[in-house]
Amino acid sequence: MTDQTASDPLTQKLLERAAPSRAEFEDLVIVPIFAVIVALAVGALVMLATAVDLPTIGQSYVALVRGSVGSLNALSETLTAAAPLVLAGLGLALGFRAGLFNIGAEGQIVIGGLVAVIVGFSFAGLPWAIHLPLALFAGALAGALYASIAGWLRAATGAHEVITTIMLNLISYRILDYVLRQPFVQREGRADPISRSVLDSAQLPGLLTWIDPNLRVHAGVFLVVLAVIVVYWLLFRTKVGFEFRASGKNPDAARYAGIRASFIIVAAMACAGALAGLAGANQVLGVLDRASPGFSAGIGFDAISVALLGRSHPVGVLFAGLLFGALEAGGRQMQVDAGVSVDLIGIIQALIIVFIAAPLLVRAIFPWGFRKSEAGRNE
């Protein structure tokens, strides 16, 4: 995205030739922005259709802004909600770049989070500087291994990863139910499936709890920034990253060029799984302090939207994740202030995806928006 600002038409052309199918600036930036605007407008129409009166609609959008960026607590909530979305979204973006449509982030989050919790409540007495990284690493490794199953199935047998990852999601829920009932995992004195609490030495520390104990933003945000940088570097600055992208663009050409297709598939799935596993670890070590059925909360599926909205670019995923985090935090405030159903936020998110997926539709609605931006670029 950033290197698109080069105004020299020749450089522009060269860049486009170097990455011929790279989406243009408009598709990357303008379309998502307009998609959000249109989605909010259509969301207002939906509210009108469900007999919400105009002042309430206005109030709810004010609440959306207030709840997402309007206060320290709102920002904290936005970041807290965005962190796992960005992490899992980065993993999915990596897979998309390598031509793998991985639907399995949810299962990888479950497995990663589960292993991170187990490491997190075991090993009492370890210092923080060892225990926390260990728990995070264990979560990432577990996610990577779990995702590799789908990668291996694809590479070895040709089983399509869409099918296998969906199936692995369902399997992960059952594994979670089973493991949470094991005596060494289940919290003492409880009959329901819930894990022991993560020890203090393995928790991602809250960053602003010294201001107010209710501020939930935690050190996971550093993890997110780090992950964005690493994924960017991996994709665009390393040989493996090039191989990922080449395989994604044209698997046949990549194979003739000597890229080991099987290795790339398994490696890409493992990287994706590691990031999703990290997202799971981030949730249990930073937010929940324990695992229970449903702790993954559909983050793995929302992350698909985040990766698509971010056009599978690390920076794009970061902003898309922040947007979805803001919608989640703001949506809560919409419920509190205006009494509007939280389901509406789901509708707005879905609409955003629909409009992103149909750039021509957005261009048709806002023809002036695109002329202007083109003129701006040629100056």
Next chain:
Amino acid sequence: MSPTIRTLKYAAIATALVLGSATSALAFSACQVTDTGGIDDNSFNQTAWKGIQDAQEQLGIEPRFLESQAETDYMPNINSLLGGQCDLIITVGFLLGDATQEAAEANPGQKFSIVDFAYDPAIPNVVGQVFATDQAAFLAGYLAAGMTETGIIGTFGGINIPPVTIFMDGFVRGADYHNAQKGTEVTVLGWDLDSREGLFTNNFESLDDGRAFAQNLYDEGADIVLPVAGPVGLGSAALADELGTDALKIIGVDADLYVTDPEKRHVYLTSILKRMDSTVFQVIEAAMNDTFEGGVTVGTLENGGVGLAPFHDMDALVPDELKAEIEAIRQGIIDGSIDVSG
């Protein structure tokens, strides 16, 4: 099209800003945080919400609710109600126990009440509302054992947690009591008293699961099923509706489902009432009158906190003798001569 919408939106926002600043009245406000079943689950959350609505009507409080879509929402939902905008925060469900405790301890000045959770030791700013549901479920088990034609009745739960399994305990013991008193051999499927294991959907959302679990029990011969899983039971009701009530009857939980689920009301033999509406109302009243005190309230048959709903359309099917017996057992439980805890 779009400019019109935008104009409308700006106009609306402006109006809202004006109105918004004016509506923050001085009324006492009670705020509910639901579990993942949602506010319109026809049972658990809805019954608690009814208590708040009753308080709105009779005491003029300002009601508000927040729905949790996932378990990760509990904490932030409670947090977003903090800061003095709610005089009383009511969290509904055992699963919110941890989140409520954390918030209550971090905000000692805020009054909380939680349904289905009792803290030991008590937290001074939290009232736990728990229910001796097994007393009412005992009656339902006795009734079902007396009504079944196949000699098999069934139950299944949402998640294996005490507020769910207490229904199943009472139900099984009630049926056992019938067997002991009458020499019948009614089997209850879906819950084993001793191993504490049974049928669980592991969620409080999926109507499909409710249908599938009831179907399984029906296939095993059960003709009366007690789903203890909030809205999941609506799926079971749909199945009973299709099979016909001669083949399968449903016993509702929490609210009188004959009333809250009018579409399928004919399939309900009765409902095991858990009067969260009345306890929530009482807690609100106490908080308004400054008599709020942390601790536990227990709903029993005696104080009307739990009970058995009327048979409504099925009234004619229930033999008078059985009705009389149930009434006698009810008295027995209240005066202590019948022990429902086995």
